[in-house]
Amino acid sequence: MTIHDYVQRRQLTEAARLLVDSDQPILAIALASGYESQQAFTDIFKAMYKTTPAQFREAKTYYPLQLEIHLKGEPAGMHFTxxxxxxxxxxxxxxxxxxxxxxxxxxxxxxxxxxxxxxxxxxxxxxxxxxxxxxxxxxxxxxxxxxxxxxxxxxxxxxxxxxxxxxxxxxxxxxxxxxxxxxxxxxxxxxxxxxxxxxxxxxxxxxxxxxxxxxxxxxxxxxxxxxxxxxxxxx
Incomplete structure (x- = not known):
């Protein structure tokens, strides 16, 4: 997973949370997530969540696409059995x-x-x-x-x-x-x-x-x- 993919997935996860937990308009959530239009946001949201933002909001069942990852130093073990x-x-x-x-x-x-x-x-x-x-x-x-x-x-x-x-x-x-x-x-x-x-x-x-x-x-x-x-x- 690239940094771009990680950032996009984190943004969509936050957007999904807002769809369920807030009454913000979908367009406002789309713009806050970095998308230039509601349609562009809807397209990528549906590709990832398999449902439109409106349907996701109506279902009221939130799940994260990507949670924060806090990486540590290099793995201590390299050769496991x-x-x-x-x-x-x-x-x-x-x-x-x-x-x-x-x-x-x-x-x-x-x-x-x-x-x-x-x-x-x-x-x-x-x-x-x-x-x-x-x-x-x-x-x-x-x-x-x-x-x-x-x-x-x-x-x-x-x-x-x-x-x-x-x-x-x-x-x-x-x-x-x-x-x-x-x-x-x-x-x-x-x-x-x-x-x-x-x-x-x-x-x-x-x-x-x-x-x-x-x-x-x-x-x-x-x-x-x-x-x-x-x-x-x-x-």
Whole structure:
């Protein structure tokens, strides 16, 4: 994600909040967000949120497209293995949720309150994996063991180019019966709101399956064959 993309997404997130929490005219919000016309604002808002500003306001259901990212120094760890990934404990919950906020761009329509409630269940049922570095969560995964479905996977923005996604997939495969097919849902092809998640999954060997709607948002299910060897990403 470029700086321009980040700024645009932050502006649209603030605009979305104002649409729900204020009675400011849409044109005023558009101009305050840096757009020269209401139509230009509507076009980019719909591309990102899959609904017009007027419809978003009427629905009164706000969710952020991008929250603030406060980056730290260079990652302390550069060469992780799947042995560094462990099952999460309740004491990890706060750091886990902090990472969720940093990676909200990968999960449109995410309800943080509902998510935090479900996280405790995942932890109790040993369906939550975490990797920590320098006292913080840098990678997390929630999954359904019976189906091989990945319900949530997040990597810290500063660690996304270290092969962490493949590492988590490898770890999950080792925890499930041999040959289990892994699946997840992500953005559909061409979605302007996608900051690179779909491309990464396809590069790792996931194949396209059916188109779905999740929480009203258009997504696509991807699957990774149980016989597929996960190729390491460049570091």
């Amino acid at each position: 799947k042995k560094d990934i462990r099952f999460a404990r309740l004491s990890d919950a706060d750091d886990w949720m902090e990472l969720v906020r940093l990676t909200i761009d990968g999960y449109p329509c995410l309800d943080e309150v509902e998510y935090a409630h479900n996280l405790r269940r995942y932890i109790a049922e040993k369906r939550a994996l975490i990797l920590r570095d320098e006292g913080m969560a840098v990678g997390v995964m929630g999954f359904s063991a019976d189906s091989g479905r990945i319900d949530f996977l997040a990597i810290h923005p500063q660690y996304r180019n270290l092969g962490m996604t493949g590492l988590f997939l490898d770890k999950l495969a080792s925890e499930l019966p041999e040959g289990t097919e892994l699946s997840l849902t992500t953005y559909r092809a061409g979605d302007k709101a996608d900051t690179g998640y779909r491309e990464e999954f396809c590069r790792l060997g996931f194949a396209e399956k059916e188109l779905l709607l999740e929480y009203g948002y258009p997504v696509q299910r991807l699957v990774l064959s149980g016989e597929h060897t996960i190729q390491p990403q460049g570091r």
